[in-house]
Amino acid sequence: MADQQGTSGNGLKLTLAWLFVGIPLTWGVIQTCINALQLFK
Amino acid sequence: MSFLSKERTIAPPGYSRWLIPPAALCVHLCIGEAYAFSVFNLPMTKLLGISQSTPDDWKLTDLGWIFSVAIFMLGVSAAIFGRWVEEGGPRRAMFTAGCCWAGGFLISAFGVYIHNIWVIYFGYGFVGGIGLGLGYISPVSTLIKWFPDRPGMATGMAIMGFGGAAFIASPLSVWLMGRFTTATHIGVAETFITLGVIYFIFMMVGATIVRVPAPGWKPEGWVAPAQPKKLITTKNVYVYEALKTPQFWLIWWVLCLNVTAGIGVLGQASAMSQEMFPGRVTAVAAAGFVGLMSLFNMAGRFFWASASDYLGRKNTYFTFFILGAVLYAFVPYTGSAGSVALFVCAYAIIFSMYGGGFATVPAYLRDMFGTRYVGAIHGLLLTAWSMAGIFGPVLVNYIRQWNVDHGVPAAQAYNVTMYVMAVLLIVGFVCNFFVKDVDQTHHMTAADEAKYNAAA
Numbered sequence: 001m002a003d004q005q006g007t008s009g010n011g012l013k014l015t016l017a018w019l020f021v022g023i024p025l026t027w028g029v030i031q032t033c034i035n036a037l038q039l040f041k
Numbered sequence: 042m043s044f045l046s047k048e049r050t051i052a053p054p055g056y057s058r059w060l061i062p063p064a065a066l067c068v069h070l071c072i073g074e075a076y077a078f079s080v081f082n083l084p085m086t087k088l089l090g091i092s093q094s095t096p097d098d099w100k101l102t103d104l105g106w107i108f109s110v111a112i113f114m115l116g117v118s119a120a121i122f123g124r125w126v127e128e129g130g131p132r133r134a135m136f137t138a139g140c141c142w143a144g145g146f147l148i149s150a151f152g153v154y155i156h157n158i159w160v161i162y163f164g165y166g167f168v169g170g171i172g173l174g175l176g177y178i179s180p181v182s183t184l185i186k187w188f189p190d191r192p193g194m195a196t197g198m199a200i201m202g203f204g205g206a207a208f209i210a211s212p213l214s215v216w217l218m219g220r221f222t223t224a225t226h227i228g229v230a231e232t233f234i235t236l237g238v239i240y241f242i243f244m245m246v247g248a249t250i251v252r253v254p255a256p257g258w259k260p261e262g263w264v265a266p267a268q269p270k271k272l273i274t275t276k277n278v279y280v281y282e283a284l285k286t287p288q289f290w291l292i293w294w295v296l297c298l299n300v301t302a303g304i305g306v307l308g309q310a311s312a313m314s315q316e317m318f319p320g321r322v323t324a325v326a327a328a329g330f331v332g333l334m335s336l337f338n339m340a341g342r343f344f345w346a347s348a349s350d351y352l353g354r355k356n357t358y359f360t361f362f363i364l365g366a367v368l369y370a371f372v373p374y375t376g377s378a379g380s381v382a383l384f385v386c387a388y389a390i391i392f393s394m395y396g397g398g399f400a401t402v403p404a405y406l407r408d409m410f411g412t413r414y415v416g417a418i419h420g421l422l423l424t425a426w427s428m429a430g431i432f433g434p435v436l437v438n439y440i441r442q443w444n445v446d447h448g449v450p451a452a453q454a455y456n457v458t459m460y461v462m463a464v465l466l467i468v469g470f471v472c473n474f475f476v477k478d479v480d481q482t483h484h485m486t487a488a489d490e491a492k493y494n495a496a497a
Contacts, residue, residue: 010057017063017250021070021202028208029339032332039322039329039385 047130052252065180065199067247073206114170116427123420138176139244145169146237182416197346204339277411298469303395305433345397362470
């Protein structure tokens with residue numbers, strides 16, 4: 001039971017931690033891709 | 042400040058090691074802003090004149106030194122404080138890096154407010170530069186200890202963040218300056234303060250999450266090799282003992298030459314693409330080209346470092362040097378053939394390997410010198426980056442200028458540079474070829490380990 005609680009707690013922490021860094025990084029990559037498309041216009 | 046002590050960061054049972062890469066990214070996504078600092082250059086030349094520069098405004102040549110001092114301090118602080126980072130633990134190092142990095146922005150905001158560039162050299166360059174160095178190396182050995190089965194992938198993830206940070210910082214800084222700028226004022230100081238606060242929060246989150254594995258911890262199902270494999274040691278080498286080995290200096294040159302070949306061209310990528318394809322690549326398209334190269338630089342950090350777990354570090358660098366030399370020699374042909382697509386493809390691969398060189402080197406050091414002082418040894422090795430940061434751009438700019446001065450058309454002015462870069466990579470190949478296992482006389486004995494444990 002304790003292990004299950006630990007695993008679900010870890011899952012939430014993992015999701016939050018990856019979203020915390022993933023969202024700004026993804027936003028930046030999308031902005032760069034939009035600018036990079038100018039090369040092929 | 043026991044919260045910062047290494048003992049307080051030991052992971053409890055059941056702690057997921059996959060929380061460590063986001064902790065490392067929290068730091069690297071902030072300090073990598075340095076690559077985007079140029080977005081402040083033009084606004085900072087008009088702080089007094091607002092619509093145009095006045096004689097009392099700062100010149101671009103004055104402002105260029107801010108970035109140079111910061112990168113120089115990155116190498117210096119990583120080399121000087123590497124052992125302290127290793128022995129004090131990642132949380133203390135990340136916390137200190139966050140204070141220095143955010144503090145650098147706040148001091149610089151004051152420098153902009155009183156219009157004194159020396160305050161900015163001190164703030165962003167010196168204090169921020171120390172934050173850069175501490176932040177860059179702080180998660181490296183922690184990641185390697187958590188991922189002994191895939192150290193390349195782990196460090197690749199963190200160092201990928203350093204390459205990707207400019208994607209966030211550049212548009213964010215431009216947006217913030219737009220918000221704070223009025224008809225009578227340019228909002229650089231306010232942007233610095235805002236960025237300083239954001240980066241401080243981000244880096245503190247990383248420092249809070251980070252943990253070191255408990256002594257004896259191993260990934261589930263993973264068995265440490267009982268015997269050292271070829272070019273992968275199971276022993277440790279003390280940080281300053283590593284300096285006495287030929288392996289350290291050979292890898293120093295491997296990194297220096299790989300970075301020199303990339304960094305000079307990266308700085309000239311926009312101008313080069315326009316001059317090699319006059320009329321076909323516009324200034325806007327060239328900006329897109331630079332963005333695309335940055336994407337490959339970032340992706341290469343993760344891809345090549347992860348691939349090195351399977352290929353081996355030495356073979357990965359062999360790939361960089363052989364493929365890189367062939368591609369550099371091929372670039373002039375793309376210009377004479379007028380093929381923008383081939384030019385872009387060649388550079389995409391070249392820049393992926395430039396990034397890959399940065400990300401693979403911590404795992405290479407771990408293979409050579411063991412896990413214990415890898416962060417500190419990595420710090421010493423970063424002086425190769427500082428050196429390449431000076432040589433690369435100088436080499437590219439001067440060779441191009443020499444060609445132009447001797448009547449070579451602008452479209453072909455980079456050809457010699459490309460061949461020189463190819464030669465540099467061949468020299469790097471030779472250095473890499475001579476990397477062998479570290480002689481066992483350099484390995485720490487059980488008595489050494491006990492002595493340094495007591496000292497720490």
